[in-house]
Amino acid sequence: MKFSKKLAGAAAIGAIAALTFGGTAATAVEPGDPITVAPAITLGAESFTVSGETCIGDGGTPGNYLVALAPADDTEPVIFSDAAGADGSWTATLPAPAESGVYEVRAACDLYTEITEYAPAELLVSAAAGVQLEVAEADHFESFTFSGAGFAPDEEVRVEFRQNGVVIESLGTVAANAVGEIAGDITLGNTLAYGAYDVFFVGETSGTEFSAPLTVTDGTVAPGAPADPGNVGGGVTPPAQPVGYAPGAKLANTGGENFAPFVIAGGAAALALGAGAIALGRRKARAAE
Secondary structure, three states: OOOEEOOOHHHHHHHHHHHHHOOOOOEOOOOOOOOEEEOOEOOOOOEEEEEEOOOEOOOOOEOEEEEEEOOOOOOOOEEEEEEOOOOOOEEEEEEOOOOOEEEEEEEEEEOOOOEEEOOOEEEEEOOOOEEEEOOOEEOOOOEEEEEEEOOOOOOEEEEEEEEOOEEEEEEEEEEOOOOOOEEEEEEOOOOOOOEEEEEEEEEOOOOOEEEEEEEEOOOOOOOOOOOOOOOOOOOOOOOOOOOOOOOOOOOEEOOOOOOOOOOOOOHHHHHHOOOOOOOOOOEEOOOOO
16 A cells, blocks of 8 residues: 555546536646645644635636545545635535545636636645653563654654653664654663663654653662663664555664664665664763753
8 A cells, every 4th residue: 555645647636526516527727726735744633624715717606616535545535525605715624534644635626617626735644643652661672662643754753761851861863754653663772770761752853852651670670770781682673664654764772882783684675674774872871061
């Protein structure tokens, strides 16, 4: 299934408009009047609106408008149509798709003598803003998944362990996809002291911050006891990609110095996983100077 959901060109909306309005096939207007999609990213919203103007004839008679949303599969597009307002403006409310992704929205105006198209627009559908960890506590050398949404599309998101607002360890970055979602794995080493942390995810471009709590423990040592030095966790395991997730996600690893890149055998496999996962070296956090 493709991540980007697009209608099959101008001919598709023209045919749909003709069937809906019972008129002649649409004639494309290049580049066409714009339509406005709100919100730009749904972030868990159950519906969205599409607005347009100029659906009015030379004599001042408003026409009928049509809005079509490319579906998440091979079924027919979601279609909504109604009469434009007296000034030719209109707004339609449509249900948001359940699956995250980039969807194409098209609209047309029936002026009874002809059907003209608006310029297409994109709808970005995302899960609700925030981040989640697979676990609330983890042992040394344990791996767990994370996911999140609400970041800027395609931005790098920095991952940090903090205690009382102070950065204890920085793991590098993970790339958000086209709708601002992230996903990946974190593998703990054994250099973090046992105790409670906040795992922060910070958008490098937007400055957006979300966090989730995590307690580091070996199951036998009381929280707050120092960790014994020793070997750190080796490497990371690429997570299964969620449906519609854009390639390019990087994975984080805690502990250790100067990790080499995590190598996936075979160029094709690396490409399928977004050019390979990277085990990022541990960088000691310093208090603000």
